[in-house]
Amino acid sequence: MLELRAISAGYGQFTALWDVSLRVGRGEAVAVVGPNGAGKTTLLRVISGLIAPRAGALTFDGAELTGRPAHHIVAHGIAHVPEGRRLFPALTVADNLKMGAFLPAARARFAESLERVYALFPVLAERRAQRAGSMSGGEQQMLAIGRALMSRPKIILLDEPSMGLAPVMVLRLFDLIRRVREEGYTILVVEQNVRQVLKLVDRAYLLEVGRIRTEGRATELSEQDFVRKAYMGV
Amino acid sequence: MIDPIFLVEAAVNGVLLGGVIALLALGLNLIFGVLDIVWIAYADLVMLCMYAIYFLVAVHGWPIWAAGLASLAVGALLGVAVHLLIISPILTSPPINQLLATGGLLFFVQSAATLFWTTDHRSVRLSLPSWEIGGIFIPATRLIPFGISILAVIGLYLFLTRTYIGTAIRAVSQDREAMSLMGASPQRIYVVTSAVGGLMAGLAGALLIFQYAVHPFFGGQFGPLTFMVCVLGGLGNMVGAFVASFIMSEVIAVGGVVMSTEMGYVIAFVIFIVMMFVRPGGILARRQ
Amino acid sequence: MTRGRALAGVLLLVLLLQPLIPLGGYRQYVLHVAIQIFIWSFIGSAWSLMGRFQLVSLGHGAFLGVGAYATVLLWNLYGVTPWLGAVAGMILAGLLAVVVGLPCFRFRVVGHYFGLVTLAVGEVIRLLIVAERDWTAGSLGLTLRSAGGDSLWALQYGSKQVFYYGSLALLLVGLWIWHRVDRSMARAALESIGEDETAAASVGIHVTRFKLGITVLSAALTALGGSLYAQAIAYVNPETLSGIGVSLKIVFAVVLGGMYTLLGPLVGTALTTALAEFLRILFGLKLLGMADTIYGLLLIIFIIFLPDGIYGSARAALDRRATRRAEGASITAKASV
Numbered sequence: 001m002l003e004l005r006a007i008s009a010g011y012g013q014f015t016a017l018w019d020v021s022l023r024v025g026r027g028e029a030v031a032v033v034g035p036n037g038a039g040k041t042t043l044l045r046v047i048s049g050l051i052a053p054r055a056g057a058l059t060f061d062g063a064e065l066t067g068r069p070a071h072h073i074v075a076h077g078i079a080h081v082p083e084g085r086r087l088f089p090a091l092t093v094a095d096n097l098k099m100g101a102f103l104p105a106a107r108a109r110f111a112e113s114l115e116r117v118y119a120l121f122p123v124l125a126e127r128r129a130q131r132a133g134s135m136s137g138g139e140q141q142m143l144a145i146g147r148a149l150m151s152r153p154k155i156i157l158l159d160e161p162s163m164g165l166a167p168v169m170v171l172r173l174f175d176l177i178r179r180v181r182e183e184g185y186t187i188l189v190v191e192q193n194v195r196q197v198l199k200l201v202d203r204a205y206l207l208e209v210g211r212i213r214t215e216g217r218a219t220e221l222s223e224q225d226f227v228r229k230a231y232m233g234v
Numbered sequence: 235m236i237d238p239i240f241l242v243e244a245a246v247n248g249v250l251l252g253g254v255i256a257l258l259a260l261g262l263n264l265i266f267g268v269l270d271i272v273w274i275a276y277a278d279l280v281m282l283c284m285y286a287i288y289f290l291v292a293v294h295g296w297p298i299w300a301a302g303l304a305s306l307a308v309g310a311l312l313g314v315a316v317h318l319l320i321i322s323p324i325l326t327s328p329p330i331n332q333l334l335a336t337g338g339l340l341f342f343v344q345s346a347a348t349l350f351w352t353t354d355h356r357s358v359r360l361s362l363p364s365w366e367i368g369g370i371f372i373p374a375t376r377l378i379p380f381g382i383s384i385l386a387v388i389g390l391y392l393f394l395t396r397t398y399i400g401t402a403i404r405a406v407s408q409d410r411e412a413m414s415l416m417g418a419s420p421q422r423i424y425v426v427t428s429a430v431g432g433l434m435a436g437l438a439g440a441l442l443i444f445q446y447a448v449h450p451f452f453g454g455q456f457g458p459l460t461f462m463v464c465v466l467g468g469l470g471n472m473v474g475a476f477v478a479s480f481i482m483s484e485v486i487a488v489g490g491v492v493m494s495t496e497m498g499y500v501i502a503f504v505i506f507i508v509m510m511f512v513r514p515g516g517i518l519a520r521r522q
Numbered sequence: 523m524t525r526g527r528a529l530a531g532v533l534l535l536v537l538l539l540q541p542l543i544p545l546g547g548y549r550q551y552v553l554h555v556a557i558q559i560f561i562w563s564f565i566g567s568a569w570s571l572m573g574r575f576q577l578v579s580l581g582h583g584a585f586l587g588v589g590a591y592a593t594v595l596l597w598n599l600y601g602v603t604p605w606l607g608a609v610a611g612m613i614l615a616g617l618l619a620v621v622v623g624l625p626c627f628r629f630r631v632v633g634h635y636f637g638l639v640t641l642a643v644g645e646v647i648r649l650l651i652v653a654e655r656d657w658t659a660g661s662l663g664l665t666l667r668s669a670g671g672d673s674l675w676a677l678q679y680g681s682k683q684v685f686y687y688g689s690l691a692l693l694l695v696g697l698w699i700w701h702r703v704d705r706s707m708a709r710a711a712l713e714s715i716g717e718d719e720t721a722a723a724s725v726g727i728h729v730t731r732f733k734l735g736i737t738v739l740s741a742a743l744t745a746l747g748g749s750l751y752a753q754a755i756a757y758v759n760p761e762t763l764s765g766i767g768v769s770l771k772i773v774f775a776v777v778l779g780g781m782y783t784l785l786g787p788l789v790g791t792a793l794t795t796a797l798a799e800f801l802r803i804l805f806g807l808k809l810l811g812m813a814d815t816i817y818g819l820l821l822i823i824f825i826i827f828l829p830d831g832i833y834g835s836a837r838a839a840l841d842r843r844a845t846r847r848a849e850g851a852s853i854t855a856k857a858s859v
Contacts, residue, residue, distance in 0.1 A: 048415060074417035086412040088405045098398065099405050103417040107398075151417060272634075323826045329634070330578055334777055335825040337770050342818030349811035450811075458645055458766055465638055496653035503642040503649075510639050511625040 001026040001186060002047070002078075002155055007056035009046045016042040018210045020056070024155065029187040031197045031218070034207035040190040041083050043207065044157045047188070048080035049073035061154065075103055077154030081161065085144040089133030093124055093143055096132050100150030109152060117146040120179060138169035145180065156180070158189040162196065174200055240491050243370045248487030250372070252480035253380030257441060258456055259463040259475040260383070260390055261434025265313075266461070267470035268394075268407045269427055271321055272332040275340035276435065277453035277460060279316070282343065283309050283439030284448040288356045298360075306436040313432020314425055321428075322421070340453065347450035355447035362444075379441035386437065387476045393430075394472065403427050407470070459499075462506045468516025478516070482506070530785075537690060541683070553682035559788075559795050560689035561751050564696040566776040566787035568743035571703060571736055573773070573781050576716035579737075580637045580769050581644030582744050585615040587651060587764030589745025590752040591658065597676065598667045599657070604677045608749035615745035616738045618643070623737045627730040630719070641766060648765035663759030666752065677753045685754040692750060693788070696743060700784055703736075712736060778824055779832055789832060 002024040010016045016039040024030045032040050045051045047058065049070035058066045065073050074080070088096050097117060101110045118125035121142045127135065132143060141161055148156055161177065162170045174196050181187055181200070191197040198204060198218045206214040262276045273279075283305045290301040320339060324331045362374035394400040406413040406423045414420055446452070463482055467474030482502045489498030536543075537556075545552050569582050589611035596602035596610060622643050625631075631639060652660045669676035679685065703709060711732050714722040723729050752758050762768060779790020797820065801813035824832070 050411060050414070069419070070411075070414040071417050071419045074415060080415050082412065082415065086409055086415075088408045088412065090408055091401065091405060095401050095405075098401060099413070099416050099418075102402065106417075147416075320822060320826070330773075330777065331825050333580075333637075334770075334774060335822055337774065338818050338821030338825060340818075341821065342815055345811045345814030345818055347811075349809060349815055454766075458641055461638060462642060465635065469634075494653050496649040500646050500649045500653065503646045507622070507639050507642050507646075510631055510635055511629045514629070514631055514635050 001028075001061055002188065003057075003059045004047070005057045005059075007043075007046060007053045007058065009042055009051055009053040011042075011051075015054070016210050017046065017053075020207070020210070020212055022205055022212065022215070024186060024188050026154075027184065027186055028203065029181050029189070029201040031201040031204040032188070032190045032207050033192070033194045033197065033204055034213075036192070037209075038207045039210040040207055041159055044080060044082075044159050044188075044190055047073075047157060048078055050080075074151065074153075077152075078157065079148035079151050079153035079155070080157040081144045081148045081159060083159040083163070085140045087132040087140055087143060087147070090131060092129050092131055093135075094128040096143055096147050097124070097150050100147035101152075103151055106151045110150075113150045113152060116183075117149050120149075120176065120183075121146050137164050138166070138173065141165065141169075141173060142176065145176070149180070149185075153185070155186040155188060158187065158191075160190060160192060162191060162193045170196060239370070241488065244487045244491040245484065246370055246372065247376075248484035249480065250376035250380050251487055252483035253376070253383040254438075254442060254445070255456070255459065255463055255483050256383040256476050256479035257379065257386060257434070257438040258460045259467070259479050260386055260472060261431045261438065262460050263464045263467070263470060263472060263475045264390070264403075264427060264434065265431040267464050267468075267475070268403060269424065270329075270407065270469075271317075271325075271424075272329060272336060273316065273321075273431075274333055274336045274457070274461075275316075275343060275453070276431075277455075277457040278340050278343045279309065279312050279432065279435045280439045280442065280456075281347065281448060281450070281452045282312060283436045284443040284446075284452070285347065285351065285356070287440055287443045288358055288448060291358050292356070302440040305440040306433050309432040309434070309436020309439065310429040311432065313428040313430070313435065316432070317425055317428035322424075325424075340457075344450045344453065351450070353449055353451075355449045357447035358443050360444050375444045379445065382437075382441060383476075386434070387472055390434070391472045399423075399426060404470075459502075462503070466506055466509055466516055471516060474516050540686065550682055553686045555795065555799055557682060557685050557689050557754050559792050560686075560693045561747055561754065562772070562775065562795065563788040563791040564689070564693045565744050565747040566772055566779075566791050567693075567696045567700050568740050568747065569772050570776045570781050570787050571700065571740045571743075573776060575712040575733075575736065576632075577733065577737065578637050578773070579640040579740075580766065580773065581640035581642070581647075582740075582772055583644040583764040583766070583769040584618060584640075584647040585741040585744040586748040586751075586768060587647045587760065588615045588618060589748030590758045590763045591651060591664070592745075593749040594664050594666055594752050594758050595658065598664065603675050604749060604753055605675075608746055611745040611749050612742040615741040618647075619738045619741035620734065623734050624730070627733045632719070641769070644765055644769045648760045651760040651764060658760075661760060663757055666756040666758075678756065682754075685750075689750060689754065692747070696747075697784060697788075699739075699743070703739075704784070708732060708735070774821060778821075778828075793832060 004020055004022050007020045008015060008018055020043065022030075022032070032043060034040055042051065046053050049065070049068055049072065052067045056066070057064065060073075060076055060078060063076055065076060088099060091099070097114060098110075101107050101113060106113065123139055124143055124146055127139065132140065135143065145156075145158070145161070158177070161173055165173060170193065177187065177189070178200055187201070189197060189201065201218050204216065204218055205212050258277065258280065262273070265271050265273050265276070286308045287301045287305050290296040290304055291298060296304070316336070316339065320335050321332060324335055360375060362378075364371050364373040365377075366372075394404055402413070402418060402423055403426070405416075406418070406420055410420050413423065442448075459482065463478045464475050466482070467476070467478035482505075485502040485505060486498040489501045540553075540556075565582070565586065569579065572579055589608065592611035592614055593604045593607035596607040597604055602610075622639065626636060626639060651658050654660070655662075658664065666678065669678045672679045711722070711727050714725075715727060715729050715732060719729055748763060751763070775790040775794045776787045777790070778794060779788065780786030798813070798817055801816055805812045
């Protein structure tokens with residue numbers, strides 16, 4: 001469903017991704033792991049259109065989306081939960097969710113989506129009038145994911161969802177992501193917490209210094225070897 | 235000693251002036267306060283709308299209500315034009331460039347107005363009643379803008395908090411990139427905001443032309459004050475700007491009677507400066 | 523840079539030997555324009571001492587007005603020589619800078635807010651001049667009381683030659699000061715303050731002291747420029763020497779020329795002055811406002827298409843050419859090994 005072919009991208013003089021190719025099939029859950037600075041965040045920003053790639057091609061559901069602006073790509077069904085959540089801090093939970101459903105197609109089914117999100121994340125229903133900036137890290141992460149769900153996406157990109165969360169929250173978060181996955185969403189998650197994420201996904205890629213080093217099924221890669229490589233960068 | 239009746243009259247005039255300043259500040263607060271874009275030529279756009287009404291009513295004989303609507307349209311169009319032609323290309327440049335580009339616009343607009351319409355003062359005569367209360371005259375031409383500015387504040391506040399696009403405007407001011415991830419084109423939201431800001435300028439112009447004569451340098455009178463009012467009230471805070479308008483205008487009006495017109499402004503500006511030291515977030519700043 | 527320096531030397535020589543250039547009846551006019559360029563470049567350079575460190579003042583008209591009016595009033599009312607009057611002006615401007623700057627910097631008033639505070643200060647000075655019309659003549663402006671002939675004591679001269687050389691000398695002094703600041707330790711401190719005040723403070727840099735220092739220097743120099751301008755033109759007016767109009771004009775010229783370079787303010791001022799004069803001659807009084815309309819339009823276009831300023835962009839382009847040439851040379855050097 002999502003395919004990257006030989007993508008190269010970077011910032012100014014600096015190239016962060018070299019010749020990266022990966023695929024995510026419909027209904028799959030795929031992870032991209034790797035050490036700090038590997039280019040994982042850049043990868044997601046290229047997919048969602050925040051950065052234009054210098055080379056290579058990006059196709060989604062048959063549509064050629066290379067170099068298109070972010071709001072365009074989102075309209076095709078790609079939702080990006082960015083690194084650090086990037087909520088609208090002065091807006092309430094409810095308003096943040098409203099913004100998630102900005103697209104006309106999403107707005108038409110707003111009530112339905114909202115109910116779904118509140119069912120998945122009851123704490124958001126409780127705190128719907130609270131300012132997003134005043135919530136805890138775990139609640140903010142839930143809101144960020146909920147906001148992405150409001151756009152009724154075909155695929156959800158998650159950038160380091162466990163970042164900054166207490167270990168207890170991390171477990172709960174991955175449970176929630178599992179439930180989102182069970183609702184039928186396709187997921188591409190970038191994570192530093194290799195152990196947890198490999199329990200969640202079907203396949204994983206190892207990204208190191210901007211290049212894909214390995215790829216494989218999660219069950220096979222849960223071996224010590226792979227984990228060691230990911231944690232210590234070989 | 236000054237006859238107390240003059241002080242009361244000054245206070246009343248201050249309130250009425252406050253209505254005018256509030257109108258000007260509302261539109262600017264949307265552009266400058268919410269979007270953080272510097273339109274130093276805002277008051278001059280108001281001036282252009284005033285000229286539009288003048289020509290439509292005094293020269294072409296349009297009815298007032300039609301000219302008023304036209305002013306709103308002209309304002310909105312000017313707002314969109316300024317954004318697309320001047321602001322959009324330099325959105326990512328340092329803010330000083332926005333200041334200078336719209337400064338060039340200020341210069342251009344004032345000079346072009348002089349070129350086309352000379353420096354003659356133009357006004358639109360309206361025979362509206364004037365009420366007397368306890369020896370003080372309150373003309374309808376001042377009371378009506380006051381009333382409308384209150385409605386405008388409420389309207390704008392509701393627009394920003396209750397409508398979808400209003401919330402989107404607030405969202406884009408908090409995180410432009412995140413907004414694009416919602417599928418919203420930030421450019422389009424800016425254009426809509428500029429149109430609404432321009433519309434407010436048109437509204438202000440429509441209400442000002444019946445109190446003041448317009449001339450090419452009209453903007454210079456109210457420009458700096460409008461910016462100060464926006465900041466004093468807390469950037470983006472509509473209610474704050476409203477309150478700040480009245481505080482400043484009271485000081486100007488009463489100071490003007492007690493000392494001199496210029497000194498009234500001096501005191502108001504000094505108060506502004508001191509407030510910036512003490513409470514830079516504005517008088518109604520929310521503690522975050 | 524030796525080629526640049528040679529060019530600058532030639533230009534300086536031409537300026538110094540100006541009486542030898544045949545200008546006929548236009549000499550006084552050319553001198554008048556040159557004096558404008560020299561003095562406003564000096565003032566622009568003084569402004570850029572703050573501007574380049576992210577201290578964007580929109581109220582330098584305040585210091586200008588203080589300097590100009592102090593000089594003229596002290597002479598007109600008390601017969602004080604403008605040589606002392608200018609010093610008084612500088613001191614007053616410095617005091618104003620401290621009175622406004624100290625609280626600003628102490629309370630971390632930066633960015634937009636700082637700009638608006640300076641705007642307010644500029645307007646306050648202008649309004650005060652107008653309000654105190656009994657002794658400042660308000661909006662009508664003040665003419666310098668005649669000393670009855672050429673006088674060094676009163677710094678008044680019939681011909682513009684003296685002011686030509688005087689303002690050129692002042693400009694050179696101003697450039698020298700800019701250069702000294704550029705090479706000083708203070709420059710690094712101020713740059714780090716401009717980038718991140720908190721970080722700078724945490725490394726032990728005394729933020730308030732540095733900011734205040736550069737502000738006082740900038741204010742005093744601006745006032746000095748105002749004093750000389752008042753003497754050269756022999757007339758002062760609150761509209762042309764204080765308030766938002768003149769403050770913006772200074773900022774325009776400097777940013778247009780390039781805020782971060784030594785000659786940027788000079789280039790910007792020279793170009794904007796020449797442009798304004800050219801348009802004025804072209805349209806004269808035939809179409810009132812046409813000259814300024816085109817001027818404003820050109821300003822907009824310049825800012826949009828040359829965000830680094832004219833001089834800054836030109837320098838950057840030349841630097842890129844030089845780098846490419848150097849790379850080419852090193853490649854051929856390697857190849858020949």
